[in-house]
Amino acid sequence: MFVSIQRYVIFVKILFLMQRLAYGMVYPILWLISILPFRLLYAFSDFLTFFIYHIVRYRREAVAQNLSLAFPKKDKMEIKTIEKEFYKHFTDLFLETFKSLSISDTELKKRFVIKNPEELERLESLKKSYVILMAHYASYEWVNALHFYGLTFKAHGVYKPIKNKYFDHLIKSIRSKYDTEMLASKSVPKKMLRQQQEGILASYAMIADQSPKRKGAKHYVKFLNHEVPAFVGAEYIAERLNLSMTYLHVEKVKRGYYEAEFVPLSDEPQKVESYQITDLYFKLLEDQIVKKPAYYLWTHKRWKHRLDK
Structure with a gap:
C-alpha cells in the first residue's frame, strides 16, 4: 500500500514537471504573439489557418458533420465555404485570446x-x-x-x-x-x-x-x-x-x-x-x-x- 502511494506521488510530480516544461516552452511564444501589431497578427493567423486546416486537419470531420446536421438543405459546396470561413475565424479568435495579454484599454x-x-x-x-x-x-x-x-x-x-x-x-x-x-x-x-x-x-x-x-x-x-x-x-x-x-x-x-x-x-x-x-x-x-x-x-x-x- 505504501509503495503504491509512493508511486502515485512520483507520477504526480512527473506530471506537474512535464506541464511546467510545456508551459515554459510555449509561454514566450504566446507573449511574442501578443505584442505583434494586428496586421502581423492576422497575417500569422492566415498561415496558422492553412496549417491547421490543410496539414493538421484539426477536427475537420467533426466540423463538416456539425455543419451538415445544422444545415441539411445546404449543398456540399455551401458547407465547404462555411467550413473554410469558420477556420479562419477560429484561428483569429485563438490568437486574439493571447493578444489580450498586451492589448491596451483604448484598443x-x-x-x-x-x-x-x-x-x-x-x-x-x-x-x-x-x-x-x-x-x-x-x-x-x-x-x-x-x-x-x-x-x-x-x-x-x-x-x-x-x-x-x-x-x-x-x-x-x-x-x-x-x-x-x-x-x-x-x-x-x-x-x-x-x-x-x-x-x-x-x-x-x-x-x-x-x-x-x-x-x-x-x-x-x-x-x-x-x-x-x-x-x-x-x-x-x-x-x-x-x-x-x-x-x-x-x-x-x-x-x-x-x-x-x-x-x-x-x-x-x-x-x-x-x-x-x-x-x-x-x-x-x-x-x-x-x-x-x-x-x-x-x-x-x-x-x-x-x-x-
Whole structure:
C-alpha cells in the first residue's frame, strides 16, 4: 500500500514537471504573439489557418458533420465555404485570446463595442445581481470591455478549468483583467448563493450552449433542426435567487472588430414559465448562427446527444 502511494506521488510530480516544461516552452511564444501589431497578427493567423486546416486537419470531420446536421438543405459546396470561413475565424479568435495579454484599454474598447450601455446601467439600477448569458459565437474573449461601459458590480466569469494548471493560470489571468473573478463552473452555485446572502451585488457571465449528456437532462430544445439537451443551471439558480438575466448578443463586424448588444431575457425569472428563458436564449443564438454561420464554434460536438441520433 505504501509503495503504491509512493508511486502515485512520483507520477504526480512527473506530471506537474512535464506541464511546467510545456508551459515554459510555449509561454514566450504566446507573449511574442501578443505584442505583434494586428496586421502581423492576422497575417500569422492566415498561415496558422492553412496549417491547421490543410496539414493538421484539426477536427475537420467533426466540423463538416456539425455543419451538415445544422444545415441539411445546404449543398456540399455551401458547407465547404462555411467550413473554410469558420477556420479562419477560429484561428483569429485563438490568437486574439493571447493578444489580450498586451492589448491596451483604448484598443480593446475600440474593438469590442457595446451598442446599448444604457441597458447595463438599467440592470444595475435594479440593485440586484444578474446573469449574462453568452455563447460560443463571434468573440467571448474580449468581453472584459464591459468594464468600460458602466459595469460597477463585482464581475465574475464562469469557465471550465484546464488540466494543465500552468495554462489554466494563464487563461485565468487573461480573463481576470479589470478585477474579474474567474469561477470554475462547479463552484458557481455556492458562490452565487453565498454572495446573495452577504448582500454582494455581482454579475455572472457564463456560456450556456454546451452539450450535456442525455442522462439526467431536464430539458431539450429544438436547436438548428435537432432536439438536443440543454443546460438549465443558469436559469434554475437565477430563478431561485431572483436574479435578472440578459443575453449578450455579439456580432463580428469585420476582422478584429466586434459589436455587442444586451438583449433582456427576464428581470423576474420566478414569474416566467420553467425553461422559457433557456428556450429564448437558444432561439436568439440560432438566429445569429443562421445569418452568419461561420462565427459559431463548430469544433465541439454540440449534437452528439441529439434525440434523432
